[in-house]
Amino acid sequence: MIWKEILIRYGELSTKGRNKKDFISRLRTNIRHTFSNIAPLDILSERDRMHIRIENEEQFEVLMEKLPKVFGIQSFSPVAVCAKDLEEMKKLSLLIMEQYKNQDITFKVEVRRSDKSFPLESHELQREIGGHVLRNNPNLSVKVKHPDVELRIEVRKDAIYMMAQIVQGAGGMPVGSNGKSLLMLSGGIDSPVAGYLLMKRGVRLEAIHFFSPPYTSENSLTKVKELANELTKFGANIRLHVIPFTEIQVLIKESVPSNTSMTTTRRLMMRIADKVREEIGALGIVTGESLGQVASQTLESLTAINDVTHTPIFRPLIAFDKLEIIQIAEKIGTYETSIQPYEDCCTIFTPANPKTKPKVEKINYYESFTEFDELIERAVRNREVYKFPETNKVKDKFEGLL
Template sequence: MKTNQILVRYGELSTKGKNRSSFIGRLRDNVRQTFSDLDQIHIKAERDRMFITSDDEQELAQVIERLPYVFGIQSFSPVTACELDIEAMKKTAEAVIAKIEDTDKSFKVSVKRPFKEFPHEKPEIMKELSSHVLRVFPDLKVQMKDPEIDLKVEVRKEAVYMMAEVIQGAGGLPVGAGGKALLMLSGGLDSPVAGYHMLKRGVRLELIHFFSPPFTNDRAKEKVFDLAERLSQFGSSVKLHIIPFTKLQQEVHKQVPDNITMTSTRRMMMRVADLVLAETNCRAIITGESLGQVASQTLESMQAINAVTNTPVLRPLIATDKLEIIDIAQQIETYDISIRPFEDCCTIFTPANPKTKPKLEKVEYYENFVSFDELIEEAVAEREVIQFPRPKVNQFEDLL
């Protein structure tokens, strides 16, 4: 008896037509990258399912732990193999069901027998296995239609394969299948959740963060690094662009009345993002804005901010309330990082009474007193670019 394989079921990929192979290839590459640190992993992608195999039990446990975060997978099941012997099959069926926490459920045995030389017919196999399992797990109830537990048995020439546990995947599309976009990552709750939603739709991310030392410190930057690291765990690496934003932010506060500095600051961010986007082949800008949440997220504010760019601006959280965002942040494990008490550049210069309905012509009037072009180009040229996930450092390396 040996559990050394995982069967992966595609979700939305299964609805694709002639281009299905490109989606499957993308998923295969993402899975391979996710487990690039595991030496014994073998991946075989077929039209309707994928198989991940490893003879190392610890590696297989790592696969089961990480696979739920890879987009493009509907569900997966560990597969246990045993020899072609009815007694061995009974023990294997018992072991497979034992891994399911709650056995007070409906149950059936499904059998495929492509190896016709096996001496037991399908009805006999079903009877022998179900009788044995019911003796060991008396809480199970036989139900032939839509049972909660379906013990699938496949008799092949080389071995018998069984599975019953179904682990839910992340769903969605493989990251990269939907192109690439630039996420404005602030360090708060909203933008990582927005990034997560776009990853789920197959969009590969590049990240941009605006850093304003000495008003923001290295702990605020490290917080953003940790968020970027977390976003890189969903099947694709990401690059983070750290923009030195102090000069631009100070110039805005010199030239623009206090109550519209928030609008003008975000317009400068969009202009910077446009230049980075052009260099990275991204096709859209993503923000974590939710309608009406703060002064800069009213329709009037967003209209004034959008006016500086022709790039599509995607706002996946636009109709999501804060409690929903918090729930998702907790699910994807960004919440505890986001609530660390280190301010970003969006909060340090927040005016006491920001305009919720800024007039575009008024914002443009004050911005025209000075040319921001040189400062924008300088900020882009001096940015720091970091790849995530970061290489793991051996803390004892210096001692070797």
Template sequence: MEWKEILIRYGELSTKGRNKKEFINRLRDNIRYTFTEISPLKMRTERDRMHIEIENDEQMKVLMERLPKVFGIQSFSPVAVCEKTLDAMKKLAIEIMDDFKEQQVTFKVEVRRSDKSFPLESHEIQREIGGTVLSHYKNLTVQVKKPEVELRIEVRNDAIYMMAQVIPGAGGMPIGSNGKSLLMLSGGIDSPVAGYMMMKRGVRLEAIHFFSPPYTSQNSLEKVKDLAYELSKFGYKIRLHVIPFTEIQVLIKERVPANTTMTTTRRMMMRIADKVREEVGALGIVTGESLGQVASQTLESLTAINDVTTTPIIRPLIGYDKLDIIDIAERIGTYETSIQPYEDCCTIFTPANPKTKPKVEKVNYYESFTEFDDLIERAVRNRELYIFPMKKQKADKFEGLL
């Protein structure tokens, strides 16, 4: 069986109006970026679907493996091709429907006949192919309305194109179609899920992480890098900004009442994130906070944290149950990395009885005795930048010769 192309269906993109072409072009560019190692891809876009031409088996394997993670795709189907004879069509139909031989399923044959010179009418093709498939596979039954499987045949000028398998895509919108935001990536379960959900809505992300050595280990930083890499698999690169936070965090512990240190720590993080956001041209800050999950995520605490910025703070998990968040983390492949037992800066210096209902005016008063501005500027200036996926280093052909 010869696979000729992959047909991609847009889903939500189909509801767009005059700017629909911009969304389709963004999806096309994201697919090309995701598959640079098998480029150039031959692609053709239409109003409600896209076609990727298949040139070899390796290309087909890579596309089938990673297309389900590209946002903006509702579903896709591998398309086989045969010559324009009835015998060839029957043979190909049997090969394609072999994927369903172990199941009791309903099916129908759907025909599109763009080559009007083809000698058989659409209903004749349906009857011939349907009869052949039914006689070969006794587990199949015909159902015209809402069948479980549609064997789709397109009679084009150059050949017969046929498909039956419909593979779900990631859905959502193409990354980059709804601007850019900065994700506060802690290393826990929640923040990667929050990032995933924003990417699904078409938001391009950069990430920021606060690193406090020696209180947090190099292993904790490597864990965050792994999470950034996992998020980059969904169709766009992730730039990770690592902030040296030890100096600020130690000062907070020394100068602010113990039960308020958690709130002040989050406020300093937010101030730093806002400066980085402005530098990189992001429009919002994304966090993994879920209402009431911990002391710093009560409505009063979130109000106190928000007080240091006028930038939109996007919290896509705000109403989610923890078990629901874990389910998503497992599905997207970040959970096992997130639960590695390495502390991040949010879990060190944690007070025994943190304030769950901090007052904004009191927090401002406690912080007024310490000059944080210069420390914040220095932390932003001294940050390290990592880009995922990392480019593979080319081997030095002269290495080892001297």
């Protein structure tokens, strides 16, 4: 294997000021967490990029597979190394460009010469290496502006570093660099996408799900756990808080007019989420609501739901249409899980004609006849918490014998 390191480019992190090192440190920590199964990693952080040393082919393959999902990385390249000798450089350039041998593409050579003592100037290296590659690859042609491939050569103090492939990263900010919020994870298409978008902006997530057995099945809960686990592939652990919601949901059905029951259900979910948020030290609540998509997501409905909390509510999908949300869900790998036909608590006891423009005063009036506070406290107290990603425990063959 010719690859000796992976060079990571920061992108948006490069625009940061005095606190830039904190963002870089968070990215480095997230990379170590993501690749704990191939630890230890030798990582060198610089102001504008990061280097990961490669020890073996297995390590290289894992890094190439998972790095595109780590937020905070604009792009990365596998890098080969050779001695500071022109003939060695020519040999290595052919090995690197061999991956393009069956493609009719344009290329150019770029040289970064940080070791000024190297005898050949940048333009001389471009001519020597570019000419050698061109003579040995009839499928290639030179294009100085916007070529298909740039063969990049870095002349450093210790050796020559060479790369051509550029893999796009996930962009955004390192998860955890912008605090923590609580994601309301329903099991549908929208909420995992909302969580993904907040994670992309550096927000660490915990998730909350409302479970109403026997009206919702164990399969629906399993689906939500799978979605929470899917989100961890973007570089962070996630805890899922499962709220027993049956008692409250039945009481709502019995206590408020049916056409406002959906609004009350969402309001009580928000009150419960706010209490869990406070316990875990999160700063905001994240939902997958999109304006006007359903009756509970009109501007009037969202105003009524917001009325029960002063906590910031992040709705990253507010202006997205459904097809845009589906495209992101397919891209991040949550769509197929989300469309499994298991109902969540939002789809049970659904009124035939829900209010699309509920008035806050009337909703408060209808709810005033029922005491929900004790039920809310009990639901929060009796929640179950799961941690993802799940770890496969090795079974002790002697377990139970002592």
